[in-house]
Amino acid sequence: MNFRLTQPAILIDINPLNELAGVNNGAGERLRVGALTRYRNLERDPATAQHLPLIAEALPHIAHPQIRNRGTIGGNLAHADPASEMPAIVLTLGGRLRAQSAKGERWIDAADFFVGALTTALEPDEMLMEVELPKAPPRSGACFMEMSRRRGDFAIIGVACTVRLDDHGRCAEARIGLCNAGDGPVFATQAARSLAGRAIGKNEIAEAAKLVQSEIDPGGSIHASKEFQRHLAGVLTMRALTKAGERARGSA
Numbered sequence: 001m002n003f004r005l006t007q008p009a010i011l012i013d014i015n016p017l018n019e020l021a022g023v024n025n026g027a028g029e030r031l032r033v034g035a036l037t038r039y040r041n042l043e044r045d046p047a048t049a050q051h052l053p054l055i056a057e058a059l060p061h062i063a064h065p066q067i068r069n070r071g072t073i074g075g076n077l078a079h080a081d082p083a084s085e086m087p088a089i090v091l092t093l094g095g096r097l098r099a100q101s102a103k104g105e106r107w108i109d110a111a112d113f114f115v116g117a118l119t120t121a122l123e124p125d126e127m128l129m130e131v132e133l134p135k136a137p138p139r140s141g142a143c144f145m146e147m148s149r150r151r152g153d154f155a156i157i158g159v160a161c162t163v164r165l166d167d168h169g170r171c172a173e174a175r176i177g178l179c180n181a182g183d184g185p186v187f188a189t190q191a192a193r194s195l196a197g198r199a200i201g202k203n204e205i206a207e208a209a210k211l212v213q214s215e216i217d218p219g220g221s222i223h224a225s226k227e228f229q230r231h232l233a234g235v236l237t238m239r240a241l242t243k244a245g246e247r248a249r250g251s252a
């Protein structure tokens, strides 16, 4: 509404639904974030830094403190802006989302939730209740980087990645997601697969960055041509993978 994208005839205020706000950090390997959790609360919850380092690093890039005081993770994911950080991160982490209507509830994998620009798999009568995310496993590292023209602006390109190492220090699993690189958040499947079972060295990272450039389809804008976005995606992927690899080695 702030961007004058919509002028709804009816507004439903979900602010009083306190049970939808907060981080539920149970003993298991996954934690849940309620749809009405504000960015600010997520930033300040100790569980975020401890278990969701990718989100902790990305949060300061989302708009300005005024927006983060009010914006909710559920509103952000349901809005599904392709340039937005959080959809790319939830996709990168392999999260899943709980939708509910008067008829019942269902869980939707992030890979199926984001359908296109400003479009999700939510039905008109469904509401997003919470998102479930895996906690960072041992021997893993994460990194989020983005380039924007000014601090707080939407990203020209953003890259999120995680790396998990095996007992020999090789890559057991890598995951790479991008924002503002296509119609919705992009998961760079081939680039991520190319690293599995290999050392995370300079050559492997450069190869993965090249694959990322071939897997994205950025739209271009007055701020950056498609070619420049593609170039940035390669550079940021190399930097972010290098950093995630270092962090994984540090935690091992």
Ligand SMILES: Cc1cc2nc3c(=O)[nH]c(=O)nc-3n(C[C@H](O)[C@H](O)[C@H](O)COP(=O)(O)OP(=O)(O)OC[C@H]3O[C@@H](n4cnc5c(N)ncnc54)[C@H](O)[C@@H]3O)c2cc1C
Residues within 6 Å of the ligand: 001, 002, 003, 035, 036, 061, 062, 063, 064, 067, 070, 071, 072, 073, 074, 075, 076, 077, 078, 079, 083, 084, 085, 086, 122, 126, 127, 128, 129, 152, 153, 154, 155
């Ligand atoms: C000036 C400005 C700068 C911004 N910069 C960035 C940025 O850099 N990066 C970024 O990621 N975002 C940015 N945003 C977007 C912001 O982060 C919020 O994601 C966005 O404003 C949504 O806010 P909200 O949570 O209040 O949701 P709302 O605005 O209330 O809702 C957004 C949409 O989602 C629907 N919705 C909300 N909650 C639910 C739910 N639980 N279930 C189903 N549907 C729901 C609403 O009906 C609406 O269609 C910016 C916004 C502004 C105004």
